[in-house]
Amino acid sequence: MDPLHVLVVEDHPLFRKGVVALLDAHPDLTVAGVCVSGEDAVAQAAELRPDVVLMDLQLPGISGIEATRAIVGVDPDVRVLVLSLFEDEDSVFLALRAGARGYVLKDADEDEIISAIRAVARGEAIFSQAVAGRVLAFFAQPRQTPKVFPGLTDREREILALIAQGRPNPAIAHSLSLSPKTVANYVSAIFAKLQVADRAEAMIRAREAGLGS
Known part of the structure; x- marks a missing residue:
């Protein structure tokens, strides 16, 4: 050899x-x-x-x-x-x-x-x-599951999950004990961070990521 x-x-x-x-x-x-x-x-x-x-x-x-x-x-x-x-x-x-x-x-x-x-x-x-x-x-070492949409805050992610469920802003406001204006501000921030044009596109992105199920 x-x-x-x-x-x-x-x-x-x-x-x-x-x-x-x-x-x-x-x-x-x-x-x-x-x-x-x-x-x-x-x-x-x-x-x-x-x-x-x-x-x-x-x-x-x-x-x-x-x-x-x-x-x-x-x-x-x-x-x-x-x-x-x-x-x-x-x-x-x-x-x-x-x-x-x-x-x-x-x-x-x-x-x-x-x-x-x-x-x-x-x-x-x-x-x-x-x-x-x-x-x-x-x-x-245990591995932490990475957060979906890490650029969003926990509250924004929570609201996005409700959007993915098809809930309108008034229903989201009632569910989270927030004012409709506050929810609208959160939704605008979410759209900007995700770079989506409207609610339908945000819903699709969220569902593809597993939110709203």
């Missing part, structure tokens, strides 16, 4: 040297190239077409996030594995959205890094334990 070709993207000389030595110690892995900047990583990835790109996030020039996005944009088959000091949610999710297949911390032991490279090469998603915990916690 041919060895996996790994492109190392790391600007810190000592850490870069250690990663290269680690890869050289495994016969099934070979260093396809070494980069010290994001721009160089994008260029070499396009030229060398490695199996895996081992990507640092803090780089001179464009960031590892931007480099990942550019590399995957050109060749989606290239697997990017982030190797970073940062375990905050912003860094992790920005990397994943950019197209990274895995995220391993630099304090991981050597076996974990090697296993992660092999895993992403097989098409798996892989994370350091601390990062995996953050990912799971993020998706375990």
